[in-house]
Amino acid sequence: MKVWLLSLGCLIFFLYGSCLIQSSLDRTADRLNQQLGEIELELIARDWEQTLLKLNTFQQNWEKVKPYWAILTNHNEMDLVEEALIKTIRATLCRSYNDAMINLGSLQDGIKHIPERERFSFVNVF
Secondary structure, eight states: OHHHHHHHHHHHHHHHHHHHHHHHHHHHHHHHHHHHHHHHHHHHTTOHHHHHHHHHHHHHHHHHHHHHHHHHSOHHHHHHHHHHHHHHHHHHHTTOHHHHHHHHHHHHHHHHHHHHHHSOOHHHHO
16 A cells, blocks of 8 residues: 555656646746747847847857756757857858848747657657
């Protein structure tokens, strides 16, 4: 009986912890994507200096989030986000609108994809 209760307690603890982690990933991704939306608006307006400032702020926030996400997620996904961020910054420095928009889109997609990939769902299990 004690083993059964202990197993049930561990299962409940695991499920609760998983929900908390997923919620944290979702909130962080939403916050980062909101910043990327603001960057996109600045980029559409072709305000290069403001875009670069916001990209630098995003990069600082990403550096804070990255160690926590690295524990929970696949490093290949994180590498794609890093690559897209660097390319977006470089394209902005060169004032290449098309390249900056393309790489910003990749960056937004990468940030959205990480929590979706880690979510406990039928598609991810099988």
